[in-house]
Amino acid sequence: MGFLEWATSPWGQSVPIHIAWFLIWVALIAGLLFLIVHATWLTYFAKEREFASDVPAEAVAKIPKHVPRHSLVARLFHWIMAASMLILLFTAFLPKVGFQFNWVTYHWIAGAVLTVSILFHIIHASFWLDFWAIWPDKTDVEDAYRRVRRFFGMPAPPPRKFAKYPLENKLFHGVIILCGLSVVLTGVFMMFRVRTIFFPRNPYLFGDMTWGLMYVLHGLAGVGLIALVMMHIYFGLRPEKLPITKSMIFGWMDRDFYLEEHDPNRWVVETSSSPSAAKNLKGRGLTDVG
Amino acid sequence: MAVIRDVMPAFELYQPSSVADAQKLLEQHGSDAWVLAGGLDSFDWLKDRIRKPKAVVDLSGIEELRGVRVMGANGGDGIEIGAMTTLTEVVNHPLIKQKYDLLAQAAEVVASPQIRNQGTLGGNVSQDTRCWYYRAGWPCYRAGGNICYADTPEGRNREHAILQAERCVAVNPSDTAPALIALDARFVLRTRKGERVVDAEDYFIGPDLDITRLHILQPGDLLTAIRIPSTWAGAQFYFEKIRDRNVWDFPLMNVASAMVTAGDNIERIRIAVNGAAARPLRLKAVEDAIRGKPRTAATGEMAGRMAVQGAVPLQFNAYKIPLMRNLVKRSISGVEEATWAS
Numbered sequence: 354m355g356f357l358e359w360a361t362s363p364w365g366q367s368v369p370i371h372i373a374w375f376l377i378w379v380a381l382i383a384g385l386l387f388l389i390v391h392a393t394w395l396t397y398f399a400k401e402r403e404f405a406s407d408v409p410a411e412a413v414a415k416i417p418k419h420v421p422r423h424s425l426v427a428r429l430f431h432w433i434m435a436a437s438m439l440i441l442l443f444t445a446f447l448p449k450v451g452f453q454f455n456w457v458t459y460h461w462i463a464g465a466v467l468t469v470s471i472l473f474h475i476i477h478a479s480f481w482l483d484f485w486a487i488w489p490d491k492t493d494v495e496d497a498y499r500r501v502r503r504f505f506g507m508p509a510p511p512p513r514k515f516a517k518y519p520l521e522n523k524l525f526h527g528v529i530i531l532c533g534l535s536v537v538l539t540g541v542f543m544m545f546r547v548r549t550i551f552f553p554r555n556p557y558l559f560g561d562m563t564w565g566l567m568y569v570l571h572g573l574a575g576v577g578l579i580a581l582v583m584m585h586i587y588f589g590l591r592p593e594k595l596p597i598t599k600s601m602i603f604g605w606m607d608r609d610f611y612l613e614e615h616d617p618n619r620w621v622v623e624t625s626s627s628p629s630a631a632k633n634l635k636g637r638g639l640t641d642v643g
Numbered sequence: 644m645a646v647i648r649d650v651m652p653a654f655e656l657y658q659p660s661s662v663a664d665a666q667k668l669l670e671q672h673g674s675d676a677w678v679l680a681g682g683l684d685s686f687d688w689l690k691d692r693i694r695k696p697k698a699v700v701d702l703s704g705i706e707e708l709r710g711v712r713v714m715g716a717n718g719g720d721g722i723e724i725g726a727m728t729t730l731t732e733v734v735n736h737p738l739i740k741q742k743y744d745l746l747a748q749a750a751e752v753v754a755s756p757q758i759r760n761q762g763t764l765g766g767n768v769s770q771d772t773r774c775w776y777y778r779a780g781w782p783c784y785r786a787g788g789n790i791c792y793a794d795t796p797e798g799r800n801r802e803h804a805i806l807q808a809e810r811c812v813a814v815n816p817s818d819t820a821p822a823l824i825a826l827d828a829r830f831v832l833r834t835r836k837g838e839r840v841v842d843a844e845d846y847f848i849g850p851d852l853d854i855t856r857l858h859i860l861q862p863g864d865l866l867t868a869i870r871i872p873s874t875w876a877g878a879q880f881y882f883e884k885i886r887d888r889n890v891w892d893f894p895l896m897n898v899a900s901a902m903v904t905a906g907d908n909i910e911r912i913r914i915a916v917n918g919a920a921a922r923p924l925r926l927k928a929v930e931d932a933i934r935g936k937p938r939t940a941a942t943g944e945m946a947g948r949m950a951v952q953g954a955v956p957l958q959f960n961a962y963k964i965p966l967m968r969n970l971v972k973r974s975i976s977g978v979e980e981a982t983w984a985s
Contacts, residue, residue, distance in 0.1 A: 360782030363792070370788045448853075455851035457809055546790065547810055548955075556790050568789050 357569055362561040369565040372572035374449045380576040384583035391587075403511040412617045419605035420622050422517070427482065430474050431601055437467040441536070442582060445575055461549050464540045471537055486517045488527075492619065493520040516619035529581060535574035539567045651689040655698045662707055665700055666833050666865055672698040674862040679703070680727060680766035683758055688771070693780040702727055708765075708867060711736050718742075721872040723831075726765025726865075730819070731756070733764055743871055745880035745899055749822035752884045755891040765866045767819045768830075768846070769858055772921070773893050774803065774813035784811045784854045793957070800957040802895060805964060807920040811850040812957060815857055818884055820847065820923040821899040821915035826875050831868040832860065840870070844915070847922035857921060875901040875913070881974040885918075885966060894918045896966050900974035907937045914974055916950065919967055926950050926971065933975065943976035 356376065357369045423431070440463035444456040478484055496512035497520055503509050518526075545555045546564075559567070589598045596610040611622070654677070659665040669676050677696035679685050680703075688694035702708055708727035714720035722738060733739055733750040740747050753759055753767060772778075772785070774793055782788030793800040794812045803812040820843070828843040846858050846866075860866060879902045886892040896918035903911040912930050917923040929946045936942045947968035954964050 358787070360786075360788050363781050368782075370782055453848075453852045455809070457851065548808075554794065556795050561790075564789065 380579040384580035420611040422600040514616035532574040539571040681762040684770040730759040742876040748882040772813035801959040805954040809851040816893040821917040824915035825899040898970040943972035947972035
């Protein structure tokens with residue numbers, strides 16, 4: 354039982370044509386196992402989290418009741434991307450497990466939406482957001498080392514509170530980038546093999562081997578996304594993460610949650626004392642009580 | 644290594660004598676089983692060693708799958724034709740000739756007399772496509788691969804689809820299928836869940852739903868009979884098949900219509916075309932548009948134009964658009980009223 358399906362091309366060359374479809378079930382089971390193990394761990398074994406220090410009182414006083422976290426544009430991108438991703442996964446894999454429907458058109462339309470939204474996100478994040486906020490920094494690495502040592506009962510100082518995004522978020526984002534870009538880049542070329550409104554069909558754009566590898570990469574990233582999306586939805590629904598999920602809907606999180614999880618020195622919340630912040634808060638229904 | 648032709652790969656041959664036994668075998672072997680009816684499609688696949696089933700279930704010994712039976716008193720509810728009834732038997736059956744001549748006309752132009760003696764009605768509607776890239780065993784979409792060799796700039800696609808192509812552009816090669824759709828036939832299937840009866844047009848599927856099959860039969864399923872209701876018995880029928888030679892050839896396209904007129908007007912009509920898409924197409928929109936209209940060349944002309952709306956020709960099959968337009972026109976107004984125009 355191989356991980357790839359192979360075929361002999363008309364020229365006698367052995368070429369991969371796509372992944373073996375049982376990998377869909379592997380991804381699904383892997384995702385489920387992660388969920389079960391994580392939920393069991395948190396319920397029965399995990400200790401109370403400890404952070405390095407409390408926030409000074411004067412810093413707390415400056416934190417508004419509603420801490421702005423995601424702009425409307427960022428939230429719209431997230432939900433558009435989420436919808437297109439779910440449509441892509443369902444249209445790609447449901448027919449493979451026996452639910453027959455006309456999936457190709459929905460698939461490439463959702464793929465086009467995802468591609469445009471990702472391009473928008475790259476530009477938006479590069480020029481309008483704090484680009485580096487989602488990438489692990491030195492503190493994250495140091496704190497991860499501390500957390501690992503403490504997990505194994507070795508001496509280490511408590512980790513510091515998170516910046517805007519916890520390290521887990523940043524790592525997840527990194528993996529999503531890898532899988533997302535893989536499916537998007539290969540998917541754009543694969544559109545040359547079906548009839549779309551974008552390009553004239555040209556199945557000879559690449560050789561059989563290149564096409565085969567492209568289908569394999571598309572498939573591998575696709576099944577990877579099954580597990581990743583399962584994890585993402587699971588964390589989004591976990592009670593202790595609901596404030597983060599709500600912030601993706603309403604744009605802000607409560608001051609209490611912010612102070613519990615985040616370090617105001619690492620994630621500086623713009624308050625009304627900052628002109629740009631006041632401008633941002635205005636009209637968004639946010640109250641700066643600082 | 645060269646492919647050995649004409650020597651079939653080894654398989655277990657089962658020759659059940661009842662539908663129940665056949666179904667049990669098919670369920671037992673699942674996707675490893677191959678259903679053998681007349682063998683005319685099967686032996687190509689087997690001798691070319693492109694399909695290598697572990698078990699072949701030969702239906703020729705099942706008597707209950709043969710013959711024509713009337714339904715209701717004096718056939719008032721129509722007829723039921725066993726799936727293993729040969730095409731010659733269909734052509735020569737007096738009741739079919741008298742009341743459902745459309746099917747007899749279609750069956751009579753299938754391939755050659757020898758093939759009709761061996762080929763069955765069930766086999767004719769369930770046969771696989773003749774796209775030569777696919778039949779040659781190349782890894783195209785229909786064979787589970789990721790390309791359609793026919794839908795390429797250099798692809799030989801003169802016989803391929805102009806409508807409803809979805810990655811694969813192969814067409815259904817059956818002559819009897821459009822006739823059965825026009826007669827509002829129902830196909831009787833034995834599945835794991837029991838007997839299932841589907842409308843003829845729903846028996847066939849396109850690549851948008853499943854690119855590897857032309858019909859809805861799943862491994863383990865069996866087509867046992869075809870029922871033709873009396874709704875269209877004795878109606879005015881039209882069948883025409885266009886092919887490269889007059890005998891022993893698959894259709895480039897064919898058309899079948901069943902019509903009931905009231906005076907000069909079309910009271911009821913059903914039209915189906917095959918060879919235009921991966922499944923025989925019932926032209927429902929055309930039927931709706933011409934119902935109640937006079938049976939004239941003008942109505943036929945309008946119907947022909949409607950029928951080809953949305954057609955997308957490939958490199959070498961643009962001729963199929965005027966062909967289909969004219970066939971539909973002739974199926975309504977008759978040969979005398981229609982002129983061939985491109």
